Amino acid sequence: MTEAPEVVRIPILPFGLVNAHLVVGATGAVLVDAGLPDTERAVEKALQSRGMSWHDIRLIVVTHAHIDHAGNAARLRALTGAPVCAHEGDAQHYRQREHMTFCATGTFG
Template identity: 55%
Template sequence: MSTPSIVTIPILPFGMVHCHLVIGETGCVLVDTGTPGSEGKIERALKENGRGFRDVTLIVITHAHTDHAGSAARLRELTGAPILAHAGDLDYYERRKEMTYCVAHWWGPLFLRSGVPGEPYLPFTPDILLQDSASFDLSGYGIDGRARHTPGHTAGSVSVELTSGDALVGDLVASGVLLGGIMRKTHAMRPPFEDDPKAVGAELMGMVDAGMQRFHMGHGGPLAAEEVRRHAHSLQVLGPGRRYGMKAIGCACSRSKLMQIAD
């Protein structure tokens, strides 16, 4: 197969949230789906690249946070493509359990109180459900690479590794100020929430050692392998942060102004 093109789809301004489209010769894989209501932005990106909803052969959800899985159910309807995800986050995809968050920064609790991270989305059951440390060959969907379990950000985090040397890692790493933001875009940092930084560091280091050269993520990026290596090393001395639930912290019930920017 030829080298696929990777299209970054902005969901919120300044690189704060985005998802990705991997376009190969015979397939088009959508990696993450943005916040609820993002299908219009994704449709525009498809059209700009000469594609439509029905050209999407597979939807990969990297983890169950609302800015990654928020439009998954609706996009499955529109594209007819199956959803791939990991069983570690299944309770949250099916909305059977309240998600909790291990904060990685001092401002994490304030972000949770805004209500943005806990915005509800339509429940769904993945069509392809990875178990344990499984990986999944994407060649049947027109892409030369694999999706595999890379836990640490959440228990069910998934990454896509392409033979081109590109890795799409969801929230295993972020960059820039203000969630991707306007400064230090090439500097790796932790995302707002992270269950197990040591596990994240091990997964990132493993990808660098395996030859991944460019890392694409949901907030900021892309990042070069050496910057990811530096960041992975820094995570090895860290322990989990304090865990919060949305109800316990008294989050806002309505969409914040941050979300309304993108509407």
């Protein structure tokens, strides 16, 4: 029997303003959203809390091209070696032809 994956919330900003999520399965994890630039320590802490390291992330899914979801994707790709999956409709943002904007996803967002 296969166990259901565990979803670990990763606080990127305090008070639940911005979060990423780690979906942990038996053979690795999927990171859903990459957080703001320079917030990789929050992801690393979540990995360490489950006895995992950067290379246990098999895939990074970026839900949309706001900086609080996608801003650290390139850095996390370099740290993990995992591919980044995103919607092609946001490609102009990822190619830096259009600026990213910001949204908050928590209680106050």
